Amino acid sequence: MPLYKTITPNSQTTVKIWQITESYEELMQPITLTDICMARVLGMKSELHQRGFLSVRHLLAEFGYTDHDLFYDENGKPHLKDGKFISITHSYTFSGVIISDREVGIDIEKRREKIAVIAHKFIGYEGDYLEANADDYINKLTVIWCIKESLYKLFATPGMMFKHHFLVIPFMVKDEETVAWIDYEDKKYRYDTHFFEFESFTCAYVV
Structure with a gap:
């Protein structure tokens, strides 16, 4: 089973990354899905998305959970029945899960030049x-996107906009950490954020 990386930012938080090398059949065979999740998988038109979804269930197993321990709220945010906080991501051939005693968010993105086209958004x-x-322009754009996506997943509030409500403080890619702010409805929230690059992907997580 290709568990790619495990990170423990603190004693209450663990990040696990999975490299998706298995076929749909190989990923499906050893796990049991709820009826709702089975319907979701069967309804996906892309096998890449199916494999990403299933690989997350394998990551849950690495944490000692099953699909039956997971549920989603009305905003689509995942929760664990034991009260711990969870965030989920998958992109192409990698997926990631972060679980903590505190609110968390995680995102993985493949680094691609075309992110510059949508940067204004x-x-x-x-x-x-x-x-x-700059030589690291695409890298920095990807880091910022991942951080903002992680914050959005953590806050899970409809109406929030990446461009206007999330701010990422200047950083160096080699530092693998920075500070980000949410400025929303006259309230400000500060977050320490972490990120790293691997293969041709970028991962960011917020606790």
Whole structure:
């Protein structure tokens, strides 16, 4: 089973990354899904999405959980029945799960040049320090996207916008950490964020 990486940011939090090398049949065989999740898998048109979904269930097993321990609220945010906090992500051939005693968010994205085309949709304050001609421009854009996606998953509030409500403080890619803020409805929330690059992917998580 290709458990790619395990990270323990603190004693209450664990991140696990899975490299999806198995076929749909291999991933499906050893696990049991709820009726709702089985219907979701069968309704997916892409086998890549099916394998990503199933690999998350294998990550749950690595934590000692099954699909029956997981449920989703009206905003689509996942929860564990034992009260611990969870966040889930998958992108192409990797998936990730973070579980903690505190609110968490995680995101994995494949680094691609085309993120520059949509940068105007999610870059606000960060435009003041980003340099479009810098060698690490695509890397930084991907980090910012992953951090903002992680924050969105953690906060799970409809109406929040990446460009206007999330701010990522200047950082160096090699530092693998920075500070981010949520500025929403006259309230400000500060978060320490962590990120790392692997293969051609970027992962960020927020606790």
